[in-house]
Amino acid sequence: DTGVSQDPRHKITKRGQNVTFRCDPISEHNRLYWYRQTLGQGPEFLTYFQNEAQLEKSRLLSDRFSAERPKGSFSTLEIQRTEQGDSAMYLCASRAGGYSSTDTQYFGPGTRLTVL
Amino acid sequence: AQSVTQLGSHVSVSEGALVLLRCNYSSSVPPYLFWYVQYPNQGLQLLLKYTSAATLVKGINGFEAEFKKSETSFHLTKPSAHMSDAAEYFCAVSSSGTYKYIFGTGTRLKVLA
Numbered sequence: 001d002t003g004v005s006q007d008p009r010h011k012i013t014k015r016g017q018n019v020t021f022r023c024d025p026i027s028e029h030n031r032l033y034w035y036r037q038t039l040g041q042g043p044e045f046l047t048y049f050q051n052e053a054q055l056e057k058s059r060l061l062s063d064r065f066s067a068e069r070p071k072g073s074f075s076t077l078e079i080q081r082t083e084q085g086d087s088a089m090y091l092c093a094s095r096a097g098g099y100s101s102t103d104t105q106y107f108g109p110g111t112r113l114t115v116l
Numbered sequence: 117a118q119s120v121t122q123l124g125s126h127v128s129v130s131e132g133a134l135v136l137l138r139c140n141y142s143s144s145v146p147p148y149l150f151w152y153v154q155y156p157n158q159g160l161q162l163l164l165k166y167t168s169a170a171t172l173v174k175g176i177n178g179f180e181a182e183f184k185k186s187e188t189s190f191h192l193t194k195p196s197a198h199m200s201d202a203a204e205y206f207c208a209v210s211s212s213g214t215y216k217y218i219f220g221t222g223t224r225l226k227v228l229a
Binding site: 004031033035040041042043044045048055056091093095103104105106107108109110112 | 150157
């Protein structure tokens, strides 16, 4: 168990560019979550996958945001036409299957995005 | 809708003093509550979680939290602060269905020498 990994750890881009982040969950964790954390705030939910199915998206996830988990393993989060307001830490978390609210989500180190 | 409120965005304590970080929740169903810690430029690490098995929950690094339904609270405590406890602490509730977390705004703990 190597934990949740995210790549890259830091990304600096210019406004209008597209960016893609990758998350590798703990192996055999079939549930995967993306959160966004802005300065001074708690993480806010973006989207959720159960295996390869995207089951919920937050209103925060505008049409510029898209996420995939094609084989139910790693996931990618893409932001098109980035804006300065997209600057934030993007966190990925995974948890085991099952139907208990008590199951723990394990977080990756995050990708810090800076849009110039 | 479920939510959590963390009172005090910044808390300062002296090394060796009691740490008390406050969290109040709002939930129409029995809540499942979590405390996470975040060190600078890192992800979140679970400190402890309330699963309804016991109202007093012990976590890592000497932290504990008590679930009080009558006060809708889940405050985090540690008897004696250590310099290494300086970090940001988040309270979260797990929502039904997708089990996504709803986080509070966080409390930054500063430990004074």
